[in-house]
Amino acid sequence: MSEQQQQAYNPQAIEEKWQERWQAAGIDVASDAEDDTRETYYCLEMFPYPSGNLHMGHVRNYCLGDAVARYKRMHGFNVLHPIGWDAFGLPAENAAIKHGRPPAEWTYGNIAQMREQLKRLGLSYDWSREIATCKPEYYRWEQWMFTKLMEKGLAYRKEAEVNWCDPCHTVLANEQVVDGVCWRCDTPVKKKNLAQWFIRITDYAEELLNDLDKLSEWPEKVVGMQRNWIGKSAGAEVSFKVQDSDETLDIFTTRPDTLMGVTYMAVAAGHPLAKQAAENNPELAEFLEACAVMSTKEADVATMEKKGMALGINAIHPVSGELVPVWVANFVLMSYGTGAVMSVPAHDERDYDFAKKYGLNIKQVIKSESADWDISDAAFTEAGILVDSDAFDGLASVKAKKVITAWLAEHDKGEERIQYRLRDWLVSRQRYWGTPIPVIHCQDCGIVAVPEEQLPVVLPEHLQPTGGVSPLAECQEFVNVDCPTCGKAAKRETDTFDTFMESSWYMNRFTSARCETDMVDAKAMQKWAPVDQYIGGVEHAVLHLLYARFYHKLMRDVGLFDAEQVSSEPFKSLLTQGMVLLDGTKMSKSKGNTVDPKDIIEKYGADTARLFTLFAAPPERDLEWHDSGVEGASRFLNRVWVLLEKVGQTYQGSADAKATKALRRVIHAHIQKVTHAFEQGFAFNVAIASMMELSNALGAFEACDAQGVAVFDEGVNALITMLSPLVPHFASECGERLGFETVAVMSAWPKVDTSALVQDEISLVVQIQGKKRGEILVSPDVSQDDAFAAAQADESIAKWLEGMAIVKVILVKGRLLNIVVRPA
RNA sequence: GCCGGGAUGGCGGAACUGGUAGACGCAAGGGACUUAAAAUCCCUCGAAAGCAAUUUCGUGCGGGUUCGACUCCCGCUCCCGGUACCA
Structure with missing residues (x-):
């Protein structure tokens, strides 16, 4: 042993050294070379917002x-593992107001700092592809894309109700409205109608829904959340005439089969009919006011009492011509469907409760096919057979839906309709630190898209937000522009994009991050897309992941890549990691329960931090932070470090040929187990546990001959190699001590020698009535009869067989023998 | 309310396709080394009974299927996410 080898494990000394070597060797760079025939693998983590500090x-x-990227590299993949910065957003503006410096300065400073922190962790990113979304060379393509969408009619402008804060002079996002007041100045938020930009995601609702079926490697939970979010429901739109009026009352229903059971109508408080009726009815007006207030989201909304008032007008049933009263009800939402419903109390629980409360008629029109149902107890909400429905009597619900809808269509009183909950994507924000919307307002020409040759519309980076109106709107050199169509003086749009826009396509940009001629290079997309493994927090299950899926399809439809060659979904496999907790609650600055990664790295080194976070919990589950657990991870690395000193050593006595063979079996059993753990959803915690076992087995082994030394060496090599994707600096240093020819991180993954797994003799569990009663040593391919004979010969088992008749004997090869008996 | 997911020692968590429940780690207790401490190493560690060999019970609760159930089926309880009173 040289002196160097006997030194203690000192992470600080080795980590920097290896980071430099890796960088020099360029091991992290994804190869675009056409003659590189390696299979590609794209591993991506959700890129960070540059808040300044890694948490x-x-x-x-x-x-x-x-760990994923390195593991795949070791399996011979050409791995793309990029990183960038989701650099636009509100925190930069807030910091700017607080510190009196422009958001750009703050943002770029934070990026520099966080880049160093990431490098300190030894993460194997291809830094040559680094992007920051606040740079014109990035967002110019987003602007270009938007003008394409305008051409296709997929981007449009319309009035929309937004949350407005007067003192801050800005629109607030929903999450910035806390209990109805502005999060920054505590002023009650107003609803205001403003012209906003939208993208027609609803045109893609059906594809977004159907393609969810392709996402077999996504957590079901996320798929389910997206399915709910899209919220497809099939039914019919039905038109009711209003008595003594030319107006109609249109409703959407998923149960047209219950049409004949309609006994009243219910409209939302914001419905024109309700407003109209309230004009000379103060009591009703008051009720509508109350409803407007109630609609603000509260925890007790769920338990809210169902209330309503009659409007004093009637609707005419489209089939029977009967009059049904129109009510206003607090549970009908203006924002869904038509803001009105037909009420069938006999077959809908909510309508039933409402009818009971206000003494409205209940008319049963569906009867259960099996049991009797007493409609005076509760609503019958299932499918059944139609009764008391004139011409439709006797039809089954499923058939009746079609027949009745067809009848309505024929008589011009309704039609089949698919309703989605999904709304078009509101992408404009009245903020400064974002991508300028590439549009010009001209008095003569109206809204004009900035022509391609004038892109990008560069955001001036020197402006200083004050918390009021966006400084962009007050920046004359930005706002004043000539109309690209007529050349007259015009004004630029001063709204910027929602930052979800940038994060919706960065994964594709990474395939050709430096491409200057296109948003993405079609060839690079073909080579790398889609992302094979995407990793990030579950909090993005709906918005980011839905927008990214949508945007990917938009890019396809704009012709940026070959739809035949590139998947229509951007992320093949998704891993949603759990949160990091301290004392059972999420680590957060506001709670003051954070652990700074910097401190951990300084004290234990990056590898220990990495090992602990991977070992302490399965990736998708929450991880409880324990300092003692970190100590444990550190101890393990130290034990392995010391273990290396035993390489090449022989000891007196103990380990004979049999023990050596047994060790070799253990080594290969663990290679198999670790590999399996990696392949099964990256169960790093299980993989590490298995490596710890291997380490323990090696630690207990003392070679006494050349054979023993060789097998021990084999075991240590396998252990270090398998550790390398998890603790790369440590493994590299160990690899160097062991004289590995290539850096450990690039070495090939160990292969299982199945012949080493073969055993001459195994211990077979013997059960009586399924309960373990003993073990016998037998050949692995022992016959059932021989095993049974051996079991009978075993004293501790035989005593359980005394006075018993053997009913059945079951041998599970290599595992157990179960003997079923009964008293003789 | 509805839709997901989950419940295994003091704790985090293992357990291939139904086949030895509790791997691995943490904590705890005991011991070795040390003047002492730290570090390190060794032993014990689901519950109950027993000097012991050993036995019984045990994977949220109640049933079921099976030679055999943490695993499959039916019915509950509780916890955690998501959400839309969605017609």
Whole structure:
């Protein structure tokens, strides 16, 4: 042993050294070379917002991704593992107001700082592809895309109700409205109608829904959340005439089969009919006011009492011509469907409760096919057979839906309709620190898209937000522009894009991050897309992941890549990691329960931090932070470090040929187990546990001959190699000590020698009535009869067979023998 | 309310396709080394009974299927996410 080898494990000394070597060797760079025939693998973690400091959630996210990327490289893949910065957003503006410096300065400073922190962790990113979304060379393509969408009619402008804060002079996002007041100045938020930009995601609702079926490697939970979010329901739109009026009352229903059971109508408080009726009815007006207030989201909304008032007008049933009263009800939402419903109390629980409360008629028109149902107890909401429905009597619900809808269509009183909950994507924000919307307002020409040759519309970076109106709107050199169509003086749009826009396509941009001629290079897309493994927090299950899926399809339809060659989904496999907790609650600055990754790295080194975060919990589950657990991870690395000193050593006595063979079996059993753990959803915690077992087995082994030394060496090599995607600096240093020819991180993954797994003799569990009663040593391919004979010969088992008749004997090969008996 | 997911020692968590429940780690207790401490190493560690060999019970609760159930089926309880009173 040289002196160097006997030194203690000192992470600080080795980590920097290896980071430099890796960088010099360029091991992290994804190869675009056409003659590179390696299979590609694209591993991506959700890129961070550059808040200035890495927190434990980041550390966990990026350690997971790095382990995946390194593992795949070791299997011979050409791995794309990029990183960038989701650099636009409100926190930069807030920091700017607080510090009196422009958001750009703050943002770029934070990026520099966080880049160093990521590098300190030894994450194997291809830095040559680094992007920051606040740079014109990035967002110019987003602007270009938007003008394409305008051409296709997929981007449009319309009035929309937004949350407005007067003192701040800005629109607020929903999450910035806390209990109805502005999060920053506590002023009650107003609803205001403003012209806003939208993208027609609803045109893609059906594809977004159907393609969810392709996402077999996504957590079911996320798929389910997206399915609910899209919220497809099939039914019919039915038109009711209003008595003594030319107006009609249109409703959407999923149960047209219950049409004949309609006994009243219910409209939302915001419905024109309700407003109209309230004009000379103060009591009703008051009720509508109350409803408007109630609609603000509260925890007790769910338990809210169902209330309503008659409007004093009637609707005419489209089939029977009967009059049904129109009510206003607090549970009908203006924002869904038509803001009105037909009420069938006999077959809808909510309508039933409402009818009971206000003494409205209940008319049963569906009867159960099996049991009797007493309609005076509760609504019958299932499908059944139609009764008391004139011409439709005797039809089954499913058939009746079609027949009745067809009848309505024929008589011009309704039609089949698919309703989605999904709304078009509101993409404009009245903020400064974002991508300028590439549009010009001209008095003569109206709204004009900025022509391609004038892109990008560069955001001036020197402006200083004050918390009031966006400084962009007051920046004359930005606002004043010539109309691209007529050349007259015109004004630029001063709204910027929602930052979800940038994060919706960055994964594709990474395939050709430096491409200057296109948003993405079609060839690069073909080579790398889609992302094979995407890793990030479950909080993005709906918005980001839905927008990204949508945007990917938009890029396809704009012709940016070959729809035949590139998947229509951007992320093949998704891993949603759990949160990092301290004392059972999420680590957060506001709670003051954070652990700074910097401190951990300084004290234990990056590898220990990595090992602990990977070992302490399965990736998708929450991880409880324990300092003692970190100690444990550190101890393990130290034990392995010391273990290396035993390489080449022989000891007196103990380990004979049999023990050597047994060790070799253990080594290969663990290679198999670790590999399996990696392949099964990246169960790093299980993989590490298995490596710890291997380490323990090696630690207990003392070679006494050349054979023993060789097998021990084999075991240590396998252990270090398998550790390398998880603790790369440590493994590299160990690899160097062991004289590996290539850096450990690039070495090929160990292969299982199945012949080493074969045993001459195994211990077979013997059960009586399914309960373990003993073990016998037998050949692995022992016959049932021989095993049974051996079991009978075993004293501790035989005593359970005394006075018993053998009913059945079951042998599970290599595992157990179960003997079923009964008293003789 | 509805839709997902989950419940295994003091704790985090293992357990291939139904086949030895509790791997691995943490904590705890005991011991070795040390003047002492730290570090390190060794032993014990689901519950109950027993000097012991050993036995019984045990994977949220109640049933079921099976030679055999943490695993499959039916019915509950509780916890955690998501959400839309969605017609």
